[in-house]
Amino acid sequence: xxxxxxxxxxxxxxxxxxRVTEKIIEGLLWLSALITILVTIGIIxxxxxESIGFFKEVSIVEFLTEKEWTPLFANKxxxxxxxxxxxxxxxxxxxxxxxxxxxxIAIYLNEYAHARxxxxxxxxxxxxxxxxxxxxxxxxxxxxxxxxxxFIPGLAGFNALSAGIVMGIMIIPMISSLSEDAISSVPRSLxxxxxxxxxxxxxTSFGVMVPAASSGIIVSVILAISRAVGETxxxxxxxxxxxxxxxxxxxxxxxxxxxxxxxxxGDVPQGSLEYKTIFAAGxxxxxxxxxxxxxxxxxxxxYQEKYD
Amino acid sequence: xxxxxNKLEAKNLNAYYGDFHALKNINIAMDExxxxxxxxxxxxxxxxxxxxxxxxxxYIEGFRVEGDILLDGRDxxxxxxxxxxxRKEVGMxxxxxxxxxxxxxxxxxxxxxxxxxxxxxxxxxAAEQSLRQAALWEEVKDKLDKSALALSGGQQQRLCIARALxxxxxxxxxxxxxxxxxxxxxxxxxxxxxELKNDxxxxxxxHNMQQAGRVSDYTAFFxxxxxxxxxxxxxxxxxxxxxxxxxxxxxxxx
Numbered sequence: 001x002x003x004x005x006x007x008x009x010x011x012x013x014x015x016x017x018x019r020v021t022e023k024i025i026e027g028l029l030w031l032s033a034l035i036t037i038l039v040t041i042g043i044i045x046x047x048x049x050e051s052i053g054f055f056k057e058v059s060i061v062e063f064l065t066e067k068e069w070t071p072l073f074a075n076k077x078x079x080x081x082x083x084x085x086x087x088x089x090x091x092x093x094x095x096x097x098x099x100x101x102x103x104x105i106a107i108y109l110n111e112y113a114h115a116r117x118x119x120x121x122x123x124x125x126x127x128x129x130x131x132x133x134x135x136x137x138x139x140x141x142x143x144x145x146x147x148x149x150x151f152i153p154g155l156a157g158f159n160a161l162s163a164g165i166v167m168g169i170m171i172i173p174m175i176s177s178l179s180e181d182a183i184s185s186v187p188r189s190l191x192x193x194x195x196x197x198x199x200x201x202x203x204t205s206f207g208v209m210v211p212a213a214s215s216g217i218i219v220s221v222i223l224a225i226s227r228a229v230g231e232t233x234x235x236x237x238x239x240x241x242x243x244x245x246x247x248x249x250x251x252x253x254x255x256x257x258x259x260x261x262x263x264x265x266g267d268v269p270q271g272s273l274e275y276k277t278i279f280a281a282g283x284x285x286x287x288x289x290x291x292x293x294x295x296x297x298x299x300x301x302x303y304q305e306k307y308d
Numbered sequence: 309x310x311x312x313x314n315k316l317e318a319k320n321l322n323a324y325y326g327d328f329h330a331l332k333n334i335n336i337a338m339d340e341x342x343x344x345x346x347x348x349x350x351x352x353x354x355x356x357x358x359x360x361x362x363x364x365x366x367y368i369e370g371f372r373v374e375g376d377i378l379l380d381g382r383d384x385x386x387x388x389x390x391x392x393x394x395r396k397e398v399g400m401x402x403x404x405x406x407x408x409x410x411x412x413x414x415x416x417x418x419x420x421x422x423x424x425x426x427x428x429x430x431x432x433x434a435a436e437q438s439l440r441q442a443a444l445w446e447e448v449k450d451k452l453d454k455s456a457l458a459l460s461g462g463q464q465q466r467l468c469i470a471r472a473l474x475x476x477x478x479x480x481x482x483x484x485x486x487x488x489x490x491x492x493x494x495x496x497x498x499x500x501x502x503e504l505k506n507d508x509x510x511x512x513x514x515h516n517m518q519q520a521g522r523v524s525d526y527t528a529f530f531x532x533x534x535x536x537x538x539x540x541x542x543x544x545x546x547x548x549x550x551x552x553x554x555x556x557x558x559x560x561x562x
Contacts, residue, residue: 189406196400
């Protein structure tokens, strides 16, 4: 006890400065978390309040059923479906390109490639994700479209096909990387079981590894879809900016994102109905990506670690 | 009793993980329709050797083998041997039960399906026969379409044995098949091994000396990558020739 008496005051001092520093850091961390949440709430609030203004003038029924989207013309029509169709069409094409290629790469890296090969290929693929999307857009417009026109005579200069294909190339690393992680987290014992039964590498990959990793693969696809739905520059540059209710990939279309860019860059007066349309389009987009992200979160939670 | 022929034979076998010399000049011949047990302390090379017998080590980078392993007189490391075909002849059961996340039925017929057999009647018959052989049929016959992952550990392991038997191999390799199981399940597996040796050549790696004594006809003792002693199990456990074997089986180290 008597020893404590001489040392206690010094210790207390150190302790209290430590505690104050600790508190400050905790406060800073809390603040950064709070800012993120506030910004999100702010965005949703702006979206909601501005689109409520829009829906006071245009009924939701018209918004969802009208087949044309011409808010900037004299004869105004407010049907979101042409923009939704354009978004879905380009997304569909992108996934049709990215899923088979991405999954093949994931399987190759996991089952066939040597460790050295994997170390080289994986970072190279991730370079694809660092290319600015506007560059991809011009690649679609000036390289892919002229190339495709040699085979498809009816292909318009601006079209959903090239934009979708190039968007697919852009999201390949997303699918390959996340799927590869999912496949390599399948327990090694399962792979050994398959090999031990006389499976070839191909049979092991498709019969055992891919099904066992399916939840992770599905999540990677959903995140890729969500990325494609939100993609703006590629479609703005290469797909045409003409709202059209069609599933024909050869003609110009417009996506939700492109419309928002088009209006934001134009001279639409703030507060007008035309101005409010971008928030209505924005909230539609938000509903899509929000639903997709939640779906992937739910799948991950539900199917993860079904076996150890 | 007629003389049994050499089913599996290793001649001057050396194996390496990179620079590590894991198996040193192994020479051994195993008779058909016998149970051979590999014993020895952890890291002695017994599992490595077991896994060279169906080339499961092929996928480990830096692993290489010198010398010969003969299955019915044929070198399994020869260039013209297809490793997937080899494994249909030499089945394997692993330490931890590793059923596929599929139904019980799909697990048993997996090996047949990948060989292209699709006919339902054939698959059903093979499934029943293999499950009976693995002494699991009575327990699962009413729930073949249920997930294999819902079975107990012991049942899962017998399912893995049934799965291996379904493709009718002639050799069955077992890598500590009961080490993750409770005593009752272990007893069932041992009983099963005793039944199966009528039709199969069985090689089993075990840490459990009593188990080796109970189930095997021959025992091989490995130490530091060498095959120290190989003899009839009875002789080995009553009068080991090598001092290290004696020290190990009497529990002085290991």
